[in-house]
Amino acid sequence: MSDVFISKEGVSFMEKNEKALYAELDAYIGSLPTKQGALISVLHKAQDIFGFLPKEVQEYVAEKLDIPTSKVYGVLTFYSFFTMTQKGKHRVNVCMGTACFVRGADKVLEKFERDLGMKANTTREDGLWSLDALRCIGACGLAPIITVDGKSYGRLTEDDVTGIIETTLAKEEAK
Amino acid sequence: MEKVNSREELKTLRQKYKDNVIMRLVSDNAKDRVEIYVAIGDCGLKSGARDIMKVIFDEVNAKRLEKVSVIAMDCVNGCDKPDAPKVEGNFACGHDPTVDVIFPGEATPTRHGKVNADMAKKIVADIAARLEGK
Amino acid sequence: MHKTRLQILICGGTGCISSGCLEVEDALVAALEKHGIRDEATILKVGCFGFCEQGPIVKIYPDNTFYVRVEAKDCEELVAEHLMKGKHVDRLLFKSPITGESCHHHMDMAFYKTQLRIALMHCGMVDPENIEDYIGVGGYEALAMALNDLSQQEIIDIVKASGLRGRGGAGFPTGNKWQFGLDNKSDKKYIICNADEGDPGAFMDRSIMEGDPHAVLEAMAIAGKAIGADEGVVYIRAEYPLAVNRLRVAIAQAEKYGLLGDNIMGSGFNFHVRVNLGAGAFVCGEETALINSLEGQRGEPRLRPPFPAQKGFWGQPTVNCNVETYACIPLIITRGADWFKSFGTEKSPGTKVFALAGKINNVGLIEVPMGTTLREVIYEIGGGIPKGKKFKAVQTGGPSGGCISEKNLDVGVDFDTLTAIGSMMGSGGMIVMDEDDCMVNIAKFYLEFTVEESCGKCTPCRVGNTRMYEILERITQGKGKPEDLVELRELGQTIKDASLCGLGNTAPNPVLSTLNHFMDEYEAHVLHGKCPAGACKDLVNYVITEKCIACSLCAKACPVNCIHPTGSETPNGKKKYVIDQEACIKCGACIPKCPPKIGAIVRE
Numbered sequence: 001m002s003d004v005f006i007s008k009e010g011v012s013f014m015e016k017n018e019k020a021l022y023a024e025l026d027a028y029i030g031s032l033p034t035k036q037g038a039l040i041s042v043l044h045k046a047q048d049i050f051g052f053l054p055k056e057v058q059e060y061v062a063e064k065l066d067i068p069t070s071k072v073y074g075v076l077t078f079y080s081f082f083t084m085t086q087k088g089k090h091r092v093n094v095c096m097g098t099a100c101f102v103r104g105a106d107k108v109l110e111k112f113e114r115d116l117g118m119k120a121n122t123t124r125e126d127g128l129w130s131l132d133a134l135r136c137i138g139a140c141g142l143a144p145i146i147t148v149d150g151k152s153y154g155r156l157t158e159d160d161v162t163g164i165i166e167t168t169l170a171k172e173e174a175k
Numbered sequence: 176m177e178k179v180n181s182r183e184e185l186k187t188l189r190q191k192y193k194d195n196v197i198m199r200l201v202s203d204n205a206k207d208r209v210e211i212y213v214a215i216g217d218c219g220l221k222s223g224a225r226d227i228m229k230v231i232f233d234e235v236n237a238k239r240l241e242k243v244s245v246i247a248m249d250c251v252n253g254c255d256k257p258d259a260p261k262v263e264g265n266f267a268c269g270h271d272p273t274v275d276v277i278f279p280g281e282a283t284p285t286r287h288g289k290v291n292a293d294m295a296k297k298i299v300a301d302i303a304a305r306l307e308g309k
Numbered sequence: 310m311h312k313t314r315l316q317i318l319i320c321g322g323t324g325c326i327s328s329g330c331l332e333v334e335d336a337l338v339a340a341l342e343k344h345g346i347r348d349e350a351t352i353l354k355v356g357c358f359g360f361c362e363q364g365p366i367v368k369i370y371p372d373n374t375f376y377v378r379v380e381a382k383d384c385e386e387l388v389a390e391h392l393m394k395g396k397h398v399d400r401l402l403f404k405s406p407i408t409g410e411s412c413h414h415h416m417d418m419a420f421y422k423t424q425l426r427i428a429l430m431h432c433g434m435v436d437p438e439n440i441e442d443y444i445g446v447g448g449y450e451a452l453a454m455a456l457n458d459l460s461q462q463e464i465i466d467i468v469k470a471s472g473l474r475g476r477g478g479a480g481f482p483t484g485n486k487w488q489f490g491l492d493n494k495s496d497k498k499y500i501i502c503n504a505d506e507g508d509p510g511a512f513m514d515r516s517i518m519e520g521d522p523h524a525v526l527e528a529m530a531i532a533g534k535a536i537g538a539d540e541g542v543v544y545i546r547a548e549y550p551l552a553v554n555r556l557r558v559a560i561a562q563a564e565k566y567g568l569l570g571d572n573i574m575g576s577g578f579n580f581h582v583r584v585n586l587g588a589g590a591f592v593c594g595e596e597t598a599l600i601n602s603l604e605g606q607r608g609e610p611r612l613r614p615p616f617p618a619q620k621g622f623w624g625q626p627t628v629n630c631n632v633e634t635y636a637c638i639p640l641i642i643t644r645g646a647d648w649f650k651s652f653g654t655e656k657s658p659g660t661k662v663f664a665l666a667g668k669i670n671n672v673g674l675i676e677v678p679m680g681t682t683l684r685e686v687i688y689e690i691g692g693g694i695p696k697g698k699k700f701k702a703v704q705t706g707g708p709s710g711g712c713i714s715e716k717n718l719d720v721g722v723d724f725d726t727l728t729a730i731g732s733m734m735g736s737g738g739m740i741v742m743d744e745d746d747c748m749v750n751i752a753k754f755y756l757e758f759t760v761e762e763s764c765g766k767c768t769p770c771r772v773g774n775t776r777m778y779e780i781l782e783r784i785t786q787g788k789g790k791p792e793d794l795v796e797l798r799e800l801g802q803t804i805k806d807a808s809l810c811g812l813g814n815t816a817p818n819p820v821l822s823t824l825n826h827f828m829d830e831y832e833a834h835v836l837h838g839k840c841p842a843g844a845c846k847d848l849v850n851y852v853i854t855e856k857c858i859a860c861s862l863c864a865k866a867c868p869v870n871c872i873h874p875t876g877s878e879t880p881n882g883k884k885k886y887v888i889d890q891e892a893c894i895k896c897g898a899c900i901p902k903c904p905p906k907i908g909a910i911v912r913e
Contacts, residue, residue, distance in 0.1 A: 141361025
């Protein structure tokens, strides 16, 4: 596992005890009325806790639910919500639903790719940025819309992109 | 929080919670309501129209006149709009607090000037009587 | 009676939250406190008002004033002027795009005038996090009727008589589905609510769950009584956190009041509802795939028969309906089948909610009687196309639907008419496209979606759609051949006929419908190597003409520095600029920078 693991709340993995994280997952699994059919719910919880689902977590879940690891892997790779790679410190999600697409979301996404020097649906090598193209987030009135670290920016044009990146980085420095 | 043990209890609760939503239900169907407008613009404010509005609102509430809405409005006589045409029954600023009452289907409101607390109560009582008469 | 003189409703749907309604709420409270009238107003965060384009929206009762695009900084003025002095804040009122006049009552707006709200009746009207509001507007009375007055068969007969058809896609008669659920005997049965709204550009179901969650829960309990089920599951997208939360709050409140849970309203009937999160797979909108996913499996569809009503969740009889379908049920029970049938068309009674989006002035959530024409929806409610552009197509049914051209705009929308013109109702996404949209590229966009979302279980869908996508990619790159168009049609038809589930059966629709209605665009790509809309990058070149005055604005805007002063000389001796076609990424950033009166850059 990587040293600079960042969970989705931005808490460094190293700051939290790994044992405590697994204990949290244990507690959740223990609270389930039945393990039958619970795999997807458990994966949701695990991703909540760890930020992503690396091999170790998959193996752990498989053991706890008494199912083969291959099944855990098969299910989690089927669903786009689950990820096996850690996300960057700042997460940019560009909505690529139809409404956003026809209003120019593809141009916004390309501008992010150029400005951040990375491809969509990847995390940059320095771990600072993740850039993902999302299916509809359902705020079509604000198309094209993106979210950066959970904050929404709507009715965008590609000209807004550089400013948004700067604002995000400035916030971090302010901290 | 009460547990609903029968259909009758649901009905009782509905009567109680209707109060939460009755303002929205009646306003969305504005054609059928009686509207009481109180002028609380600058002159109205100086003449104590806010207090009168409160008296009217409390009276409407006390009488549970569901289909009557109490609405604040701007100065009617246009002292801050010198070009406003003077219409019949329009008062000078000195006549505030001004209260307009309009029933469903009526084209023009009935206007009351220099409304004091007693008059306000009377206005609401008249509306209640007229609604009951219908 | 009234607790306060005023009720201020703030739209608290996902759309308005994104545009800042939470800040507006805080600012309003602060302004009310500052003016000493906090106790005169109740502030409520409600579900979607539908007019998302104009959000955040603030509605003031009993004044019936509808303020649009309200920002936190506007709240002080709103309180000081409107609430303190009775003056409308004109700049925050909606202005009619046609007359320019201010509208303060929403019912005077073209956007609302022709709408009829049944599924959305209480959405944006009740506080979704307070069950008291829902009870106050008559909520759970339909369930009380179902538990006290009606037999199982009588409930189903009412639903059958109403003619209600499933709002999730195919339009299967809901009453018949419930009948199968009742007729298949078992000790354990399930009710499922399909809230896995996967169509990109659709947000009907999300808005209903965010705005009126109890209507869905009440209907599920009624369905439970009708078929004899005691357990319900809402399968909802994990991407909808607000809807998930409001549903959970609603379930907890309903249980506290004894309106869900054991012995509901003392009737002896038990019904428990839980929320199950999806995990992002479009195919899970298909009911057998959804059931697999509920059981913790990969969301691959099952062969039918057996149908879910025979063998569904955990092998038990299961009735699964979509959110909007459920939302119609309580009113059908309390007001009767005839009331519902008085709206809409003969074969598609009632109303339909649409998420109107794309190149349209009034983006939003609308509900109209079935049979309303597309022209009415687009030009009256939707307010037409922005920037004076020309309408090209409207896409309904998401990745399963098709594109409808100008010549079919006067078709009244219902399940059957849309199918007849090569599209489908789907769940109700409606995306409007204008002259700048390339229909080949749009078809490719949808197919890319289906290729990615195909579960891979059956070959026609897994391989066939991929092959179609490759052909479309070739065409948009200018490498298409005339035979490709024939191939697309044949392949599309085969995939439709041979796929296992609804996803594959409908996946070629966007391609086939554009082939039918926009053949000229395909031909332009294939025969002439041109993209008429200028959207396909490989077929477009940006060129600086002789009009260039060498101002260098375009060169400064170019993100890849491919514009250089290497051309002929201007009258005052400067070198005109030239775009290096090899390096150009065709982003089009240079065009708006060229001063309009010069207009030297053209797309060809």
